[in-house]
Amino acid sequence: MIVCGDDALAHRLASELRSVYGERITLVVPPAREAAGAPVRGRAVGRATALFGRVSAAMARAASTGGDPAGGPAATGTTVVEAAGLDDAVLVEAGVERAAALALVHDDDEANIRAALAARRLSPQLRLVIRLYNRKLGQRLEELLDQAAVVTDPGQTGAGTAPEAVTTVLSDADTAAPALAATAIAGTSKVVQADGLMLRLVERAPTAGGEIGDQGLGVLALLSSTVGDPAGADGSDSSGAEGPQLLPDQASVRAATGRRALVLETVSHGTPTSAARRLGRRWAPLTSLLPARLRWSIAGVCAAVLALAVVSWLVTGAHPLHAGYLTLLDLFAMGEPAIEEGTSRQAMQLLSGLIGLMLLPVMVAAALEAFGTFRTASALRRPPRGLSGHVVLLGLGKVGTRVLVRLREMDIPVVCVENDPQARGVAVARRMRVPTVLGDVTQEGVLEAAKIHRAHALLALTSVDITNLEAALYARSIHPELRVALRLYDDGFATAVYRTLRAAHPQALTRSRSVSSLAAPAFAGAMMGRQVLGAFSVERKVLLLAAVEVAGHPQLVGRTVADASRPGSWRVLALDASAPGPRPADLGAALRAGPGEPRQRLVWDLDPAYVLRPADRVVLVATRRGLAELLGRPQARRAG
Structure with missing residues (x-):
């Protein structure tokens, strides 16, 4: 596995691949310095230690020896390559022609695209994971690079089949946004959208009898026992015996009296507040064009005009429309003076003229206020x-x-x-x-x-x-x-x-x-060839929501839904009900489809006795290590 980057996401991703999946890692990082404008290349463990200062000492020893600090094979070691840029020579030096996957996680979209094009040309069957903020550009880039793999190396695939190579474009911001937004809504960062539904983990307090109440779609985690301790760390990083228990079985849920639980449930959009x-x-709404005082002034003038029209109608005995017309003429000083008419008519004309004088500044203020509102609308x-x-x-x-x-x-x-x-x-x-x-x-x-x-x-x-x-x-x-x-x-x-x-x-x-800790599991899963749909954070630990083809996994094929789930590792949540032939290979893209675009149909209310077939595709929630165990590459390939 090759990871190219120099920020927090690259550090988290390298640690994820190294500690969870046990993969051999090559880090491509910028040089510590440049001499005479020439890039400094080579294996430099000191630079990696300075850059990824939070990498464990065991990882640093593996980088220097090429072996596993726990005594495992050298295939699980780490190599560091320093380079100022990602050109063909750097990629070849990093071993792109022999690598299983390449992650380009620089913060510069252009640099990642350039490196992706070069890597696809050097290794058509390479699995690419690209960090890109522009989502529309990312979709087109995926299609281009996958098409290039077919054209460049058609001999690797049969007629009408797609190559093993796959391109995945991800954004750390998009991956972490649902969790961060959910934190502000309900104090939880555990929200994922799938199949048009919004799934979230909600915290359930134990009842008076110590049991969990409504369990929704199932209890996915038992929170730390330090939840009532001000010195506890359940809102941050919990570890050890008092840490959270992920994907517990029913016996553990019943035995965990007094501990809060995270329950998976669906969220329906209610009426907006x-x-x-x-x-x-x-x-801008119409009422924002004019302030409240100005609106009251206009209403008062209009009421006065209406009152004058009614009084004129009653005093003069004229038709109501004619009386209103005369009132408006007097209001705007357009009528003839009522010199030869009665006293009541003359009084009404003077009063209408006075109200007209009051109306003029109100109309000017309303025009200026509306003009200012429209001018600042942008x-x-x-x-x-x-x-x-x-x-x-x-x-x-x-x-x-x-x-x-x-x-x-x-x-x-x-x-x-x-x-x-x-x-x-x-x-x-x-x-x-x-x-x-x-x-x-x-x-x-x-x-x-x-x-x-x-x-x-x-x-x-x-x-x-x-x-x-x-x-x-x-x-x-x-x-x-x-x-x-x-x-x-x-x-x-x-x-x-x-x-x-x-x-x-x-x-x-x-x-x-942490954005990088929320995004790293999705990037690592994509490098391992997984369809990671989202992530739930549990006290800074992570549960992954992934789409998995049942075929090729003995832990799933021929087993019932109940037997296919393993407590503490993974649990089957939903079944893709679409036919195997026409369904898209990327379930995550279908779930993220926009309005009018086709979506997959997932069955969430599964019968526990349903037997999984090789043609099925399921959505499951798993721990990082459980997903690595379920979908890990064969040992023979890893050793090679």
Whole structure:
């Protein structure tokens, strides 16, 4: 396995492949320095240790010896290649012609595309996993590279069959966005959309008898026993005997008295709240053209004109329409003076003229106000005065933009805070008419402008851990019971932050999430040839939702749904009911299809006695290690 990248995702992905799947890894990283403008290449363990400083000492020993620190075969070692760019020579040096999969996870889309085109030319049967933010471009790139594999090496496939090579384009922002958005909605990051349904893990407290209540589609995890301990780490990184128990069997669920559980259930979209409807309008409503005082002024003038018309009709005895017409003429000073008419008519004319003088400035103010509203229609909205129960989203970078779109798709009211007016998400917020505050969140008054004191939750999603922490602490000082979700990379730092915030505010919900840790399992699964549909985070651990072909897996073929599931490793959730022939190979693409595009039909309410056939395809939830065990490559191939 070859991993090309130099950021947190590359580190997590390499660790995932190394520790979970036991794969031999080649890391391609930028050089520590360049001499005379020439790139420095070669095996440099010191550079990798500096770059991936959180890689374990065992991994560093494996990088230097080419062997397994636990005494395993050398095939599970790690090699590091330093290169300034990803040209043909670098890819050949990394062993692309012999590799099973290549992951291009640089933050530069253009660099990843260039390297992918070169890698497909050098190795037509190579499995490619590409990190790309542009989703439309990613879909076209997948088709192009897979077609190139067929054209370049047609001898590897039979007539009418597709090659083994497959291209998968993923985005870490898209992968992590559902989990981050769900954290703000219900205090959980465990949400995945599949087959038109939204699946989520909800936390269930034990009843008075110590049992779990409604179990929905099944209990997928038992939370740490430290859930009631302010010093516990159940919102961050839990490990050891007190950590969460993933995919427990029924006996374990019954025996776990007093422990909270995560239950899988479906979510139906209800009627949007008034706040969501107000913030979700693409265009400004009519009432926003004029302020309330101006609207009341116009209403008062109109009522006075109507009253004058009625009095004129009663006094003069004329037809009601004629009386109204004369009133309007007098109002706009267009009628003749009533010199020779009665006193009542003269009084009515003078009163109409006076009201006309009052109407003139009101009309001018209304015109100016409407013009100003239309002129600023393309500008960023300010948070409405009476807004409450919303989500304050801090940071409109790649991740923040995807989370914003996800929240608005679920009709959740959002107020964004961004320091950079040129950030990519600012244009999205302007287009979606989402209120946005531009300013440094560390400065006083910025969070207040976002109505943080009446907010439901804070999502701090900038790329700087300290900024996220500072914003969370300041928000908690204003709103002690505010729900807070932090984007933090370092597990140890996240655990310390969580424990401190929980001890200081035991009644408030605090969560820490790492984008790279949420995205890495999906990238690793794609490199292993899996169709990973999504991920549920459980106390910074991960459960994967994957689509698996039953054929070729003895743990599934010929077994009932009940027997095919293994507690603690994997569980069968749904069955693809489409015919084997016409169904697309990528179930994940079908589940992500847009409006009007074909979707797969999944059966979620499975009979436990149903026997799985080789032609079936199932959707299962699994731990990372369980998925690696179920779908691991044969030992003979791995040894080779």
